[in-house]
Amino acid sequence: MSVAVVGAAECDLGRTGRSAQHLLAQGVGRALDDAGLSPCDVDGLATTGLGRFPATQLADQLGIRPAWTDSTAAGGAVFEMYVARAAQAIEAGQCSVVVIAYASNQRSARSRSIGGAYDPATPEAQFEQPYQPLWPLSYYALLAQRYLHTYALDRSDLASIAVRARAYARLNPAAFRYAEPPLTVDDVLGAPMVSSPLGVLDCCLVTDGGGAIVLTSAARARHLRREPVLVLGYGEAVTHSAMASPDDLLATGAAEAGARAYARAALGPADVDVAQIYDAATVSVPLALEQLGFCAPGEGTAFTGVPVNTTGGGLSYCHPGQLGVLLLVEAVRQLRGECGARQVAGARTALVHGIGGIGSSHATVLLGVRP
Amino acid sequence: MTEDEIPVDEVTAPWWDATRDGRLLLQRCTRCACAQHPPRLLCTACGAGDLSFEEATGTGIVDSFTVVHRAAVPGTAVPYVLARVRLAEGPILLTHLTGTAEPHCDQPVRLAWRPLPDGRRLPVFHPDPESPWTSS
Numbered sequence: 001m002s003v004a005v006v007g008a009a010e011c012d013l014g015r016t017g018r019s020a021q022h023l024l025a026q027g028v029g030r031a032l033d034d035a036g037l038s039p040c041d042v043d044g045l046a047t048t049g050l051g052r053f054p055a056t057q058l059a060d061q062l063g064i065r066p067a068w069t070d071s072t073a074a075g076g077a078v079f080e081m082y083v084a085r086a087a088q089a090i091e092a093g094q095c096s097v098v099v100i101a102y103a104s105n106q107r108s109a110r111s112r113s114i115g116g117a118y119d120p121a122t123p124e125a126q127f128e129q130p131y132q133p134l135w136p137l138s139y140y141a142l143l144a145q146r147y148l149h150t151y152a153l154d155r156s157d158l159a160s161i162a163v164r165a166r167a168y169a170r171l172n173p174a175a176f177r178y179a180e181p182p183l184t185v186d187d188v189l190g191a192p193m194v195s196s197p198l199g200v201l202d203c204c205l206v207t208d209g210g211g212a213i214v215l216t217s218a219a220r221a222r223h224l225r226r227e228p229v230l231v232l233g234y235g236e237a238v239t240h241s242a243m244a245s246p247d248d249l250l251a252t253g254a255a256e257a258g259a260r261a262y263a264r265a266a267l268g269p270a271d272v273d274v275a276q277i278y279d280a281a282t283v284s285v286p287l288a289l290e291q292l293g294f295c296a297p298g299e300g301t302a303f304t305g306v307p308v309n310t311t312g313g314g315l316s317y318c319h320p321g322q323l324g325v326l327l328l329v330e331a332v333r334q335l336r337g338e339c340g341a342r343q344v345a346g347a348r349t350a351l352v353h354g355i356g357g358i359g360s361s362h363a364t365v366l367l368g369v370r371p
Numbered sequence: 372m373t374e375d376e377i378p379v380d381e382v383t384a385p386w387w388d389a390t391r392d393g394r395l396l397l398q399r400c401t402r403c404a405c406a407q408h409p410p411r412l413l414c415t416a417c418g419a420g421d422l423s424f425e426e427a428t429g430t431g432i433v434d435s436f437t438v439v440h441r442a443a444v445p446g447t448a449v450p451y452v453l454a455r456v457r458l459a460e461g462p463i464l465l466t467h468l469t470g471t472a473e474p475h476c477d478q479p480v481r482l483a484w485r486p487l488p489d490g491r492r493l494p495v496f497h498p499d500p501e502s503p504w505t506s507s
């Protein structure tokens with residue numbers, strides 16, 4: 001691959017009191033500063049979430065006339081999909097410097113609805129919404145119930161994922177739960193139930209936040225200020241939109257997305273030093289680890305072979321509605337060795353796995369630095 | 372959306388109309404014989420457009436379930452039991468389980484109906500005491 005990430009940054013996180021537009025531009029500005037570039041260097045933009053035409057809106061905000069844009073909407077996995085499309089656009093010569101960005105002020109704006117928003121034109125409005133699932137949470141609850149049943153596990157196994165996320169958050173000053181005490185399994189089990197078997201502490205945060213990354217050709221990256229983080233591979237899979245559609249809840253799109261990314265990079269799970277996995281709920285992590293080949297089915301909650309979600313993840317760091325861009329930011333920082341107390345020593349290859357909607361879209365990106 | 376505002380379209384209208392008579396329909400492909408739900412224009416197994424409706428037996432098993440403790444719509448009584456039920460014919464429905472506080476995966480269930488204000492009905496399921504596969 002011949003494309004590299006040359007800049008990465010978070011915008012303000014948590015409860016910011018800022019507008020989404022402010023946070024979006026802030027993240028872009030910081031990522032470009034990190035790269036030593038400015039908006040006038042940018043000729044490609046990918047973003048979603050803000051307005052009907054998100055990339056167009058951001059171009060206007062930055063005062064640029066990009067040669068390539070993408071506002072594909074696929075939930076929180078789309079930022080990993082943007083990496084693939086950006087790499088292809090740069091390799092094809094359609095543009096040379098791409099910014100991938102996202103921001104939300106959903107906590108400050110109190111804009112999050114636990115029931116989600118169904119489009120009346122979709123079949124789900126007829127056949128699923130009348131039963132009032134929490135969207136997306138009840139889907140992850142159905143998944144978790146089937147997961148625990150299939151592998152004869154219980155809620156405490158899932159709780160261990162939340163406990164580990166909190167431990168990392170306590171090493172990350174940017175994390176929403178940074179200053180809070182460690183979690184215990186009993187804390188997680190004793191928290192109010194939301195949609196069984198998932199309690200409040202099995203579910204991701206609702207925060208403001210977002211960020212941006214900057215990509216360009218590996219050739220140009222050599223002349224920029226940061227150590228280039230190469231895009232080694234990518235793969236994706238889109239599987240369903242309705243909760244009733246998957247025949248087997250446990251056969252997620254992560255298997256296909258991961259296999260495609262590994263094949264493109266000529267790497268496998270044994271080559272990965274650190275993983276960032278989209279954790280909308282505790283169950284997301286073990287299932288993805290299994291489907292991505294890190295361990296056998298049913299062994300994901302006990303697996304500790306690779307450091308996962310070193311920020312504290314959606315569970316304890318930040319969840320601004322769509323986490324995908326922040327998974328990429330952390331992977332880049334880990335590979336550049338900038339992560340302080342939570343740094344994975346000698347990390348050279350990172351796996352980022354985005355999951356969007358109700359497990360609807362999966363996208364895997366492999367990133368690496370030269371030895 | 373309130374209960375008498377559940378949308379319907381020309382592909383799904385026969386399915387909704389049958390609920391008024393307490394009949395749960397499935398679509399079956401006349402080319403490959405696969406059953407599917409909800410109704411679609413094309414067969415998801417082979418792509419054919421020639422699909423017919425047939426009545427389901429109304430028996431199935433719980434693929435998974437979740438007891439919802441926070442109402443998706445303010446004012447709804449909680450908890451309620453949301454489930455994926457795999458019908459004997461194969462297709463899976465998102466539905467509610469009634470008459471059981473402690474459901475379990477793979478539990479046999481049987482069709483029941485919940486009336487809607489406009490005369491249509493919603494399929495829901497309850498434990499099936501007569502099922503030969505009842506496991507506990």
Ligand SMILES: [Zn+2]
Binds near residue numbers: 404418
């Ligand atoms: Zn067919």
